[in-house]
Amino acid sequence: MPVAPAPTGSESPHAALIELLSIRGMGPRRLDSLLSHFDSPRQALDAPRDEWQRAGLPVGLTQSRPDPERSAAIRDWLDADPTHHLVARGEPGFPDALNDLPDAPAALFARGRLAALREPQVAMVGSRTPTTGGRQNARAFARHLAGQGLGITSGLALGVDGEAHRGALDTQGTTIAVLGSGIDRLYPPEHAELAEQIVAAGGLILSEWLPGTEPRRGHFPRRNRLISGLASGVLVVEASIQSGSLITARLAGEQGRDVFAIPGSIHNPLARGCHRLIRQGAKLVETGQDVLEELAPTLRRQLEAIDTPPESASPTGKPAPTKRDPEQERILELLGHDPQSADTLIEASGLTAGEVSSILLMLELAGEVSTLPGGLYVRTSQTVGSA
Numbered sequence: 001m002p003v004a005p006a007p008t009g010s011e012s013p014h015a016a017l018i019e020l021l022s023i024r025g026m027g028p029r030r031l032d033s034l035l036s037h038f039d040s041p042r043q044a045l046d047a048p049r050d051e052w053q054r055a056g057l058p059v060g061l062t063q064s065r066p067d068p069e070r071s072a073a074i075r076d077w078l079d080a081d082p083t084h085h086l087v088a089r090g091e092p093g094f095p096d097a098l099n100d101l102p103d104a105p106a107a108l109f110a111r112g113r114l115a116a117l118r119e120p121q122v123a124m125v126g127s128r129t130p131t132t133g134g135r136q137n138a139r140a141f142a143r144h145l146a147g148q149g150l151g152i153t154s155g156l157a158l159g160v161d162g163e164a165h166r167g168a169l170d171t172q173g174t175t176i177a178v179l180g181s182g183i184d185r186l187y188p189p190e191h192a193e194l195a196e197q198i199v200a201a202g203g204l205i206l207s208e209w210l211p212g213t214e215p216r217r218g219h220f221p222r223r224n225r226l227i228s229g230l231a232s233g234v235l236v237v238e239a240s241i242q243s244g245s246l247i248t249a250r251l252a253g254e255q256g257r258d259v260f261a262i263p264g265s266i267h268n269p270l271a272r273g274c275h276r277l278i279r280q281g282a283k284l285v286e287t288g289q290d291v292l293e294e295l296a297p298t299l300r301r302q303l304e305a306i307d308t309p310p311e312s313a314s315p316t317g318k319p320a321p322t323k324r325d326p327e328q329e330r331i332l333e334l335l336g337h338d339p340q341s342a343d344t345l346i347e348a349s350g351l352t353a354g355e356v357s358s359i360l361l362m363l364e365l366a367g368e369v370s371t372l373p374g375g376l377y378v379r380t381s382q383t384v385g386s387a
């Protein structure tokens with residue numbers, strides 16, 4: 001979907017998109033069909049309604065008009081807090097990881113630090129009623145992966161999801177919660193405080209549903225495709241054969257993401273879903289480091305795709321030196337020539353723990369930083385020599 005042209009006059013950037021979203025019956029799929037047919041939300045809104053039929057919308061919807069009250073409610077939510085965002089596909093803030101999905105959302109509502117969407121992530125899912133060991137594993141794996149710079153993406157559900165979010169928060173890492181309801185209708189309500197902690201720690205709450213939308217059973221499978229789509233890989237901690245987590249794992253496979261599963265006792269019914277996934281080709285993992293090592297090639301490819309486009313290759317055919325962003329340059333400058341701890345870099349840079357961990361992971365994958373015993377980081381000799 002092309003980026004909408006700059007608004008004219010006093011119209012806000014998302015004015016036309018908000019009007020379209022306010023139309024009753026205009027769900028995410030229909031909105032995507034409409035915006036795929038037209039060049040911009042404004043063009044779609046102003047087009048003759050018979051053209052909407054050619055875009056695949058039902059006749060009944062073509063007779064509908066924007067709802068002023070719903071439009072006002074969306075604008076009020078966006079204006080209520082600077083951490084509230086609406087981002088449309090084709091805009092800079094929209095996550096690249098979702099662009100390739102055949103049913104990518106046309107727009108996302110977000111609350112928190114929007115840049116978290118573009119950082120490397122691993123999804124963690126599992127049972128809503130895990131065993132004590134399952135809870136411990138979810139938190140420990142999330143703590144390790146977040147501590148290494150990966151964002152933890154999950155669905156804010158009870159059980160494994162909640163422990164995954166908490167594990168990331170334990171190490172001041174980044175975590176993203178994807179909802180099956182409107183961004184202002186947190187489900188389950190027991191996790192309202194957890195959601196606040198996620199936002200306060202530099203994470204994000206995300207939904208493709210209109211503010212005010214109540215959670216519905218049919219929303220969660222669609223929610224799951226976003227959880228897997230945002231991540232480089234999906235880790236299933238505990239799951240029964242009927243678990244919705246297996247849907248997320250299947251979607252991850254269809255999206256070309258890595259799928260990991262933690263094995264368990266043959267007598268534990270919540271291990272059977274994981275065992276089935278392993279028989280189907282999921283990678284058996286026993287530690288967070290296993291996940292990180294398996295994902296390393298994927299993360300390196302992502303880094304190369306972002307930082308070394310094809311046209312930047314040198315005349316010799318070898319890749320040109322990676323172009324670093326200002327924050328990466330800052331961390332390398334702070335590292336200097338002596339080993340430094342992550343805590344020292346966090347304090348000196350003014351960045352969050354999650355941001356510094358993510359930058360260090362990217363620099364390590366690029367071969368510009370190495371880790372030493374004791375949790376210290378050091379620039380490689382090649383990087384120091386080229387500084």
